[in-house]
Amino acid sequence: EAGVVQSPRYKIIEKKQPVAFWCNPISGHNTLYWYRQNLGQGPELLIRYENEEAVDDSQLPKDRFSAERLKGVDSTLKIQPAELGDSAVYLCASSLGGQLMGETQYFGPGTRLLVL
């Protein structure tokens, strides 16, 4: 079974440029998460989807970040314009869904973003 796929793995851009990340979750997983992980810290949730609906985007900086999951499968996360402080690893995760308390999230390898 294929895991969570993310692309690109690495991205270097100049500040004020746009950037987009793509994620394809595990087949059959209804819930998709985007996280940001800064060096030496745990992941911070940016947005969570249940199918195509964004059910928790309270931590998403909506002035520059946007996300979509149009068909309830793969998803893109966009930053426009990027700032120096956006340099981080952007992680995508998926889970079966259904609000189960012990539900396991499966993570992709992440996209390492460097903003110069």
Add this chain to the structure above:
Amino acid sequence: GNSVTQMEGPVTLSEEAFLTINCTYTATGYPSLFWYVQYPGEGLQLLLKATKADDKGSNKGFEATYRKETTSFHLEKGSVQVSDSAVYFCALSYNAGNNRKLIWGLGTSLAVNP
């Protein structure tokens, strides 16, 4: 509010040493607890989990017991290997209204020397 506190690293051990990484939590209700591991250059992977008090999660020689009386979920391994070198994250899952939240510790880096 709910929180997770894990011991600061880095932790450096020799091969075959005993490992303990402490994790304590603050939560209302009955959260689920997880340990995730991040090997160099790889994504986060679930190592083990426990969904109710006194449950013991185990995997790859690692164990952690959900202790409600001490609000702890310490990770242990009897004999570490060089291949266990990674960053270990303790995490807590709880329901907040209609949302399920996952809170992460800051991670503990483990280096095992041959």
